[in-house]
Amino acid sequence: MTDAACEPLLETTSIAKYFPLPVSARDWLGRTPARSIHAVDQVSLTVRSGETLALIGESGSGKTTFGWLVARLHEPTQGTIRFRGQDVTHLSGSALRAWRRNVQIVFQDPVGSLDPRLRVWQIVSEPIRAQLPLRRAAVRERVAELLPQVGLPSDCLDQYPHEFSGGGRQRLSLARALSINPSLVVLDEPTSALDVAVQAQVLNRLVGLQRERGLSYLLITHNVATVRYAADRVAVLYVGQLIEIGPVRAVLTQPVHPYTKALLAAVPVPDPKRRRARYRISGEVPTLINPKPGCRFAPRCPFVIERCRVEDPLLRPVAEFPDRLVACHRAEEVGSIPPETLIGSGPAPPDRPPSN
């Protein structure tokens, strides 16, 4: 967790996933160009060995699609994925299946991601049985050893997933992902379906397992508190594009990109005396269907200049912020503004709820 200077484990280069929209007869006759949803657009980032990289962004920003791309559950439209320096973008068939032991995924939905017809030992051992020629007894033995590590009793091998609570199911998911000893685990909102107390338990377990096994995590979440607690670095996605990436502490205390500033200002602070940040943005999230050129955040950005509307900002290092990459034309000017002093373009909310 601490040796962040380790070599890159997984590297994506300008990876993109476009989902084509169906072509209607009228489109075809009118020769309208094909349209597609640009769920992930030109994202380049690196997951280092042994670190937790958090991926945050609002709903529909492409976090989950990116996680699925990394786990090779979606075919990327363009770009490359490298794992330990080896290009794995176009692996297929048995080579792909064999590679899958390196990257496992914990799905967002703890109910739907466990086959209701299978027993616990069959669910948890699925990667083992797909990858290793083990006999049934040996497989059960391994599962029984694994379950206590995720905080489940080892005598529930023959139970069905519906007999577990939400937290228990998420632990089963986690046990399944860990059963084959992967190097990278994609955690797709591992705690968002759980209540706060169970969230804390599961997060503790995740952090503990990472220490014991030297795992790397790609932690997909929309919860800033989770990021602060569990992650080493954080990447911010907006409408399918990576807009800022850097160390957690630095990004959370001094965000550079205007969207990151707005995102963090929107996090509620559990202190009634503290005045809420005035920085607000208005407007809607732009469409993902054939987006226009220029910065995707330009229509909502309080710092927008003409250049933002015509030229795509590239992800680039910013001088004052070490180990940070930001996609903003005005990163240097905007980055140094302290978040408290920002006045946004939207209406400021009332400081207190109106008393009736």
Place this chain on the structure above:
Amino acid sequence: MEPHPPSSDRPGVPGGTRSGRMGSVARGVGRGAATAFRSLRTNSLSFAGFVLVVIFSVAAVVIWADPAVLPYPALAIFTGPLSQGPTWLHPFGTDELGRDIFSNVLSALPTDLGIGVSIAGASLLFGGGLGILAGYYDRPRSLSAVASMTILRLTDLFLAFPSLILALAITVALGRGVLPIVLAVFLTWWPYYVRLVRGEVLAVKNQPYIAAARAAGVTERRIVLRHVLRNILEPVIVYFTLDIGTVIVTFSTVAFVTGGVPYPTSPPVEWGAMIAFYADRVNSLPWTVIFPGLAIFVTVLAFSLLGDGLRDLLDPRSRRITAQAGAALPPPTGAELPTAEAGSGPHAGVAP
């Protein structure tokens, strides 16, 4: 493969759990059958259907193996008084040539059950197989998508025809006999299974656990066999069981209308053909029509009740609930207890 220390040596796993775990293996096997039976018995109607189907099946096998168990030979004439109503010697009465209706109805049992199971079974295998192909393998712009499209359009073609009319037409074209009717009914029957199975496959294949299996490195073929088949089985088996009764009715209808089964000149005896033969005696000798009709009715009813019971039986969720309601509660899972969390490093109890 890597060596594993015995689980009792590992920290956090008390030695006692090991014997408990091995004990639960044996318990799990015996428990499955016992819970299944208990769950079936909680619903008395479906249990009655189950008992009837078992009795009919056993009787059909016995009669098929040894027709001498029948009180009188099937189709034999002058077995007793002519045109007689039900008596102890002839429970279903006799017809005007002294054929024993009870023996004839019983001798039709293997034929009708066999026809029902074989037509529904063949449709299940053929139509269901095509349904899995059409539902699971439909990646756009691939050869499999073309195959799926072909299967579905062919299915639509068959479904667009009224199935009874189509079956009648095919029977007439193929000629008399049991086999032509079986073939005709099958040809109109399989498309429903394509639709049913494809729909179920479509619902299952986008479930996250399918993606999870793929991420685990499971082959597509194993995903279909292990996850897809298993999860569509419940509605398909239920439909299949209900369908056996419907097939028997349809077959009897076709036999009734076309006269394809030559009752009473030669075997096999079949209920629909019996009813067709005795239809004009419905006023004078009503028992000759009522009892074959009753046989069809009770058989269809038995399969319907069993089908409803199977729906509850095949779903592990409802099975466990009925088992809990009817018997002792299983031991608590302890899934919610943060046992392993307590005191595990500096992070224990730290909220994010």
